[in-house]
Amino acid sequence: MRSHTCGQLRAEDEGRRVRLAGWVNRVRNLGGFCFLDLRDRYGMIQVVFEPERQELMDAAGRLHMESVILVEGVVRRRPGSMANQELATGEIELLAESCKLLSRADVLPFTLEAEDTAGEDLRLKHRYLDLRRPTKSRYLLLRHRMAQAVRRTLDGLEFLEVETPILMKSTPEGARDYLVPSRIHAGCFYALPQSPQTYKQLLMVSGFDRYFQIVKCFRDEDLRSDRQPEFTQIDIELSFGDELDVQDTAEAVMAGLFREIKGEELPLPLPRLTWREAMDRFGSDKPDLRIPLEIRELGALAASSNFGVFQQALEQGGVLRGLVFPGLAEEFSRKKIDALQDYARHLGGQGVVVVRWTAEGLSSQIGKFTGEEWLKSAVAAAGATQGDLLVLAAGEYRLVCKLLGNMRLRLAKEHGLLDASAHKLLWVTDFPMFEYDDEEQRWMAAHHPFTQPNAEQLAAGVPESDLLSRGYDLVMDGQEIAGGSVRIHEREMQARVFRMLGISDEEAQEKFGFLLEAFRYGTPPHAGCAFGFDRLVMIFGGTENIRDVIAFPKTNRAASPMDGCPGRVDARQLDELHLKIVGDKPGGDA
RNA sequence: GGACCGGUAGUUCAAUCGGUUAGAGCGCCAGCCUGUCACGCUGGAAGUUGCGAGUUCGAGUCUCGUCCGGUCCGCCA
Numbered sequence A: 001m002r003s004h005t006c007g008q009l010r011a012e013d014e015g016r017r018v019r020l021a022g023w024v025n026r027v028r029n030l031g032g033f034c035f036l037d038l039r040d041r042y043g044m045i046q047v048v049f050e051p052e053r054q055e056l057m058d059a060a061g062r063l064h065m066e067s068v069i070l071v072e073g074v075v076r077r078r079p080g081s082m083a084n085q086e087l088a089t090g091e092i093e094l095l096a097e098s099c100k101l102l103s104r105a106d107v108l109p110f111t112l113e114a115e116d117t118a119g120e121d122l123r124l125k126h127r128y129l130d131l132r133r134p135t136k137s138r139y140l141l142l143r144h145r146m147a148q149a150v151r152r153t154l155d156g157l158e159f160l161e162v163e164t165p166i167l168m169k170s171t172p173e174g175a176r177d178y179l180v181p182s183r184i185h186a187g188c189f190y191a192l193p194q195s196p197q198t199y200k201q202l203l204m205v206s207g208f209d210r211y212f213q214i215v216k217c218f219r220d221e222d223l224r225s226d227r228q229p230e231f232t233q234i235d236i237e238l239s240f241g242d243e244l245d246v247q248d249t250a251e252a253v254m255a256g257l258f259r260e261i262k263g264e265e266l267p268l269p270l271p272r273l274t275w276r277e278a279m280d281r282f283g284s285d286k287p288d289l290r291i292p293l294e295i296r297e298l299g300a301l302a303a304s305s306n307f308g309v310f311q312q313a314l315e316q317g318g319v320l321r322g323l324v325f326p327g328l329a330e331e332f333s334r335k336k337i338d339a340l341q342d343y344a345r346h347l348g349g350q351g352v353v354v355v356r357w358t359a360e361g362l363s364s365q366i367g368k369f370t371g372e373e374w375l376k377s378a379v380a381a382a383g384a385t386q387g388d389l390l391v392l393a394a395g396e397y398r399l400v401c402k403l404l405g406n407m408r409l410r411l412a413k414e415h416g417l418l419d420a421s422a423h424k425l426l427w428v429t430d431f432p433m434f435e436y437d438d439e440e441q442r443w444m445a446a447h448h449p450f451t452q453p454n455a456e457q458l459a460a461g462v463p464e465s466d467l468l469s470r471g472y473d474l475v476m477d478g479q480e481i482a483g484g485s486v487r488i489h490e491r492e493m494q495a496r497v498f499r500m501l502g503i504s505d506e507e508a509q510e511k512f513g514f515l516l517e518a519f520r521y522g523t524p525p526h527a528g529c530a531f532g533f534d535r536l537v538m539i540f541g542g543t544e545n546i547r548d549v550i551a552f553p554k555t556n557r558a559a560s561p562m563d564g565c566p567g568r569v570d571a572r573q574l575d576e577l578h579l580k581i582v583g584d585k586p587g588g589d590a
Numbered sequence B: 001g002g003a004c005c006g007g008u009a010g011u012u013c014a015a016u017c018g019g020u021u022a023g024a025g026c027g028c029c030a031g032c033c034u035g036u037c038a039c040g041c042u043g044g045a046a047g048u049u050g051c052g053a054g055u056u057c058g059a060g061u062c063u064c065g066u067c068c069g070g071u072c073c074g075c076c077a
Helices: A052-063 A120-123 A132-154 A197-206 A243-262 A277-280 A308-315 A334-347 A367-382 A397-415 A456-460 A490-500 A505-521 A533-541 A573-578
Strands: A016-030 A034-040 A044-047 A068-077 A090-105 A180-181 A189-191 A209-219 A228-239 A272-274 A296-297 A318-326 A354-356 A361-362 A389-395 A423-430 A434-437 A442-445 A471-476 A478-485 A526-532
Touching: A016 A052, A016 A354, A016 A573, A034 A052, A034 A296, A034 A423, A052 A389, A052 A397, A120 A471, A132 A243, A132 A456, A132 A533, A197 A209, A197 A228, A197 A442, A197 A505, A197 A526, A209 A354, A209 A533, A228 A243, A228 A478, A228 A533, A243 A423, A243 A471, A243 A478, A243 A533, A272 A277, A277 A296, A277 A397, A277 A423, A296 A456, A308 A318, A308 A389, A334 A354, A354 A367, A389 A397, A434 A471, A434 A533, A471 A526
Parallel strands: A044 A090, A272 A423
Antiparallel strands: A016 A034, A016 A068, A034 A044, A068 A090, A180 A189, A209 A228, A228 A526, A296 A318, A318 A389, A354 A361, A354 A389, A423 A471, A434 A442, A471 A478, A478 A526
């Protein structure tokens, strides 16, 4: 139908007779002349209609924006100074000799502009229109190129791409499952995979000693700007290797992406921090190392502070820590400090204490308890100088880390202390094996229940609360982009970890019996990891909205305004699935 | 489950202290216009102020509820 695409023609094509098809981006009808910008995925070109073909020109002048047309004509150089520098095809134009309307477009529900001018709900309802904008479609192009680069790297390293089931068994640990009722097995359900974790371990038992998959995963949890109910992982597993082999592989994947997408060499190996060190210094298990600020331990000052909150925190086994923000003292008015307090309290606990060191001296809301001398010793211990802002937090270790870690991120972003042009990657290792769940009153796997615990600690009888795992996360610019672990490959060890998690032998047998049985027949030591592919595309694409990098994303309430899912189904369908809706509320429509 | 922000013409926004007929840009419709590229000019049409109650002489504006979108907390092995 078309001989070329809209972004393809250049000055050297002058005189060529071509047929172009695409969308009418804009019509400029000057009366005696009519210009039309024709657009497709590849670019845009100006089509000109001249009065020599009056009827054709009039018809073109009446075209609606976003109608689809086929134009035949001759490429010609634009006269004199009429070239458009902003357009790749700007030196030429197409003189139309015929124009066929392939599909007339109604008036659009919103106008297609470079910026996100229309509301997101409207753009999601008409996602296919939103994706016509090059500023949006470029994310999908990038995603494609990244997926291909990953495949090339892993294929080159002899990793085999194997597909695993989408309909699987529901598992107790982890996120809430999406369930699929079975028609054939009354009262039984499949679950959609939260990840192909057990399958890839079984593939190791099968002897596919290097596996990968770019695969959809599903978790029925509440959404965020970087979380969707269905998302994509680059899933990797290898046999006869340990954490270093997996990390080498993941680094090769990242190096390939940097080379192919950014044209840069990623310096390897990447730096490593233990979980404890990351928490201590940056208040986060996914520290953003683009911010040159570190948390300071100030516990020794608590007793002399004369401030109850600090004193009690230390007495109860907590910590007192501070973070210095260079040069921000003058910028922090009363109002800004209040806003900071609100944010801190929003995160939990009693909030933070702010000490300002301005030209007038030291000031703080706790100055009346501590006195000036104590404030002086605090800023000295924290390494502040005049003009700096010191933020203090006291209490339980993880809460203090969370508070100061969040302050670090927020203030650095707001005040330009973050170099957004750079990328900082690192491995975080030695995660805690378990975390105590107050709600369920039991220990939960911090990573997942197939992660190997630290062998020496286990042999030495270290309590659950202090036990470290052989898990690791890859962090880029403050985001966890991959996580993995050395897996348990011995049945006895796996059973022991299940028991530590409060999973009875019977339940383990019922839920994971197939895996435990597989381990009986010769299991290679294995390890692996999984990248959050959507987040990776977000970082490379420079967006903070995960919906940008997914062709058809869901809203905050896990719905699609475009096709109206989730929707109701016929009574007949329910009958077949042996389901009955109870407590039915109107709202979702079929 | 909780906190906060938003919802006014097709669309993006405005509307003073609660007060006349709810305005403007873009788009749309009609007309004019021979080098535009966000073309320009003239005129016109276009509104259940998300929905439902309440307060009031009077509600886009205040109150309550509800729905939708977004950001965050909880949650996300």
